[in-house]
Amino acid sequence: MHSFGYRLNALLTLGVTTLALMCAMASFSDNFNHPSPSANVQVMNVNWFHKQSSGNDEVSLTLKISADLQSTFTWNTKQVFAFLAAEYETPGNSLNQISLWDSIIPSKERAKFTIHTKNKYRLIDQGSNLRGKEFNLTLHWHVMPKTGKMFADKIVMTGYRLPVDYR
Amino acid sequence: MDWQGQKLSEQLMQIMLVAVAVAAYVTGFMIESFRIMMLIYAGGVVLIALITVQNWPLFNRHPLKWLEPSVADEYSKEPPQQQAAAASSGKKKSTKK
Numbered sequence: 001m002h003s004f005g006y007r008l009n010a011l012l013t014l015g016v017t018t019l020a021l022m023c024a025m026a027s028f029s030d031n032f033n034h035p036s037p038s039a040n041v042q043v044m045n046v047n048w049f050h051k052q053s054s055g056n057d058e059v060s061l062t063l064k065i066s067a068d069l070q071s072t073f074t075w076n077t078k079q080v081f082a083f084l085a086a087e088y089e090t091p092g093n094s095l096n097q098i099s100l101w102d103s104i105i106p107s108k109e110r111a112k113f114t115i116h117t118k119n120k121y122r123l124i125d126q127g128s129n130l131r132g133k134e135f136n137l138t139l140h141w142h143v144m145p146k147t148g149k150m151f152a153d154k155i156v157m158t159g160y161r162l163p164v165d166y167r
Numbered sequence: 168m169d170w171q172g173q174k175l176s177e178q179l180m181q182i183m184l185v186a187v188a189v190a191a192y193v194t195g196f197m198i199e200s201f202r203i204m205m206l207i208y209a210g211g212v213v214l215i216a217l218i219t220v221q222n223w224p225l226f227n228r229h230p231l232k233w234l235e236p237s238v239a240d241e242y243s244k245e246p247p248q249q250q251a252a253a254a255s256s257g258k259k260k261s262t263k264k
Binding site for chain 1: 173177180181184185191196199200201208212215219220221222
C-alpha cells in the first residue's frame with residue numbers, strides 16, 4: 001500500500017494463493033463424477049506361439065479392443081491413459097501382469113473406440129507355463145487431471161485361454 | 168497515495184479479486200471449460216492491477232494536511248541559530264551547578 005511495488009506484490013501474492021484454492025476446488029469437483037465405462041476385448045487370432053531359446057514362452061496375439069471411456073472425462077481432465085494387461089497365475093508367480101497395449105486418449109471424443117491390433121508389447125512368460133493357460137485381460141485406465149488428484153480404475157475380462165500346443 | 172487512498176485501494180483489490188475468482192470458477196464449472204476459467208481469472212487480475220496498483224487521482228482525494236511554515240514559527244520566538252546558541256548555553260549552566 002505504501003508504494004507501487006508493494007501493492008503489486010500484494011495483488012500477485014493474493015492472486016496466486018486464490019488460484020491455488022481454485023485449482024484445489026476444481027480437483028475436488030472430480031469426486032462428483034461417477035463414470036460408467038464399458039470395454040470388450042476379443043482375441044481374433046493367435047499369430048504364433050513358441051518357446052524362445054532362453055526357455056521362456058512367447059505368444060503373439062491379434063486383438064480387437066473396443067471401449068467407451070467417455071464418462072471418465074471431466075472439465076478437469078487433461079487425458080486418459082489406458083492400457084490392456086494380460087493376467088495369469090503360474091507355479092512360480094501368484095500373479096503375472098503383462099502390458100500388451102496402451103494408448104493416450106487426449107479428448108472425450110476419442111474415448112469411444114474400437115481397434116484391431118497386434119499386441120504392442122511382447123507377451124513373454126517367466127518360464128514355460130503358457131501352454132493351455134487361462135488368463136484375464138484387464139483394461140486399466142488413469143484419468144490424468146489438469147490439476148490435482150488422479151483417479152485410476154479397471155475392468156477385468158475373464159475367460160481367455162491360450163492354445164495347448166505351440167504354433 | 169494518501170492514507171484513505173491506500174485503504175480504498177487495498178479493499179478494492181481484495182473484493183475484486185475474490186469476485187473475479189468466484190466468477191471464473193462458476194463460469195468454468197458451468198460450461199465445463201477449465202481454459203475459460205483460467206482466461207477469465209487472468210484477465211480479471213490484469214484489470215485489477217490496472218485499477219488498484221496504479222496511483223490514480225481518486226486515491227488522492229484526502230491529501231495529508233502538512234502544517235504551514237508560519238504556524239511552526241509561533242513555537243520558536245527566536246530564529247534557529249540563536250535557538251542553538253541558547254541550548255548550548257543552557258548546557259553550560261547545568262554543568263557549573
